[in-house]
Amino acid sequence: MKKIAGLLAVLILISACQTKREKSIGMAVEFMNHAACAYVAREKGWFKKEGLRLSAYESYVTGMALASAMVREDIQIAYMCLIPAINVYANAQIPIKILAGTHKYGYGLAVNPNKIKNINDLQKRGLNIGCVREGGAVDVLLHKAMDKYHLNKAKVLKNIRRMNPPKQILAIKSGKLDAAFLPEQWATMAEDYGFKMLLTAKDVWPRMQGSVLVIKDDLLKKRPDIAKKLIAATEKSTAWINANPIQAMNIVSKQMQSTKGVLFPAKAAKLAGKLEINSKVLSRSMNRMDYTGNISSEIIQSTIDYMAKLGYIKKSFKAEEILYDKI
Amino acid sequence: MTKSENKTAKYNLKSSRASSLNDSKPGFIPIIVLLILWEIAARCDFVSKGLLPPFTEVLSQFYELIKNGILFENLAKSIIRVLAGFSMGALLGILTGTVMGWNKYIDKLFNPLITVFYPVPALGWLPILILYIGIGEALPIAIIFICSFFPVCYNTVCGIKNVDKNYIFAAKTMGASNIRILKTIVFPLALPTIFTGLRLEAGMAWRVIIAAEMVAIPTGIGALMMRAESLIRMDIIIVCLLVLSVMTFIFERFFIRIESVLTKWK
Secondary structure (H helix, E strand, O other): OOHHHHHHHHHHHHHHHHHHHHEEEEEOOOOOOHHHHHHHHHOHHHHHHOOOOOOEEEEOOOHHHHHHHHOOOOEEEEEEEHHHHHHHHOOOOOOEEEEEEEEEEEEEEOOOOOOOOOOOHHHHHOOOOEOOOOHHHHHHHHHHHHHHHHOHHHHHHHEEOOOOOOHHHHHHOOOOOOOOEEEEOHHHHHHHOOOEEHHHHEOOOOEEEEEEEEEEHHHHHHHHHHHHHHHHHHHHHHHHHHHHHHHHHHHHHHHOEEEOOEEEOOOOOHHHHHHHEHHHHHHHHHHOEEEEEOOOOHHHHHHHHHHHOOOOOOOOOHHHOOOOOOO | OOOHHHHHHHHHHHHHHHHHHHHHOHHHHHHHHHHHHHHHHHEEEEEOOOOOHHHHHHHHHHHHHHHHHHHHHHHHHHHHHHHHHHHHHHHHHHHHHHHHHOHHHHHHHHHHHHHHOOOOHHHHHHHHHHHHHOOOOOHHHHHHHHHHHHHHHHHHHHHHHOHHHHHHHHHOOOOHHHHHHHHHHHHHHHHHHHHHHHHHHHHHHHHHHHHHHHHHHOOOHHHHHHHHHHHHHHHHHHHHHHHHHHHHHHHHHHHHHHHHHOOOOO
């Protein structure tokens, strides 16, 4: 009897260990070339090599959806833009830490050159300027641009039409937009429809942090080894992207469902499936970003302060609160 | 009937009306219990504060939104849209429904159209309307108009058709004109059915305007909710939902009150 009980205990223990080992960690990845380093690390098997079992969710529609997924622990790691990450921390009050950067810049203002010749033209009456909703990275860049070039905010904001990037591209295709503040790769795609890149993030906000790698505090406390492994995989990946830009582009394009040389980013949204991105556009777009894992607390702090100034977060806080202290 | 009997009958009528109104008043105890449970759940961190802020924090945000004028600015826009769309839709619905209910030839002409378009959800018209009239003030008003017109028209037709024909024959026998019969017999008797449609659609108009503002319009309570959603500000979203609930309640109550005044004979 004792032997049977012992055998059962061993079996239960083994199955419990097996379940624990098999449970993968949910990771959110933006469905854009901003997340190139996540795609490359996955393709090259660097996450697995570090002993990380991650299941990636490639499309999350809004910050709120991501925040709820983080609360439910469906997602515990995310490659996301810095500004929504600050929203998740400050507004949704979800304790997260930024482990590393993934790229700088990655946003731009594309305009119809027949209607808009210079930045001051954005104030003209009757224009339609596309931008994502308030609190998105591109929206914050729009405010930075208005500040930097001393534009009349009321006049510019009156022309703003809020819609997501794929919708903006469709609107550009059908001639409904005169300008669009977009994240990459959408900004470069707009050029393919006759638009001209009037400004990039580099012009408006020097050293602007693009995306970051974040982790939930709970997971970090439970498994502190994960941080080191994720940082290692991400840094290896960004270095590889810089050394092998064409292969990196091929990996990103593969993730966006490559068919006969034409890329269909159909996973992000059904709408995106209607759009085509060719590899030249993708390559040009990736060249507009600085892929680097380096992150400066100074630029994080200035982003937090600016968001507080805009009223997007209730009050400013110290960058150290959100930055992983062993970076 | 003697004077005292008359008084008793009047008293009974008043008290029965009062009790029927009291019966339909919401009970506040379950609401208070829910608010207390909500506050406890949020304060004790059963749920993330960011995703379910305590009720007191929602109240403080409500105060902030009133103080800085954001709530009134957006609410005023939504109210104007609902009032404009609903009044036009309801008036035209009552007018068309009355004519259709009264004249069988006009009914035969329009009934197939109403039957076809009535079941289409108001928001189903949104993509077509965006293309036809563009994104502007006219869009939400047009959506509310459609949302109100068909149900009010349908209810009015039903109300008019269901009036007991004996009353009409009796009035005709006594030499009353068609207009007089419509005005003094048919329309008043159809009022309860018409008001059922008005009451339901007054609430529905608010649900539809919020959805329209969330999808396509940059101002109004729905748009404020969308902005809050993109900033992950659950407190503002809850404030908007509470305001929406109160507005729907007020609009429905308004029609219940008007109905009770206009159908005293019941």
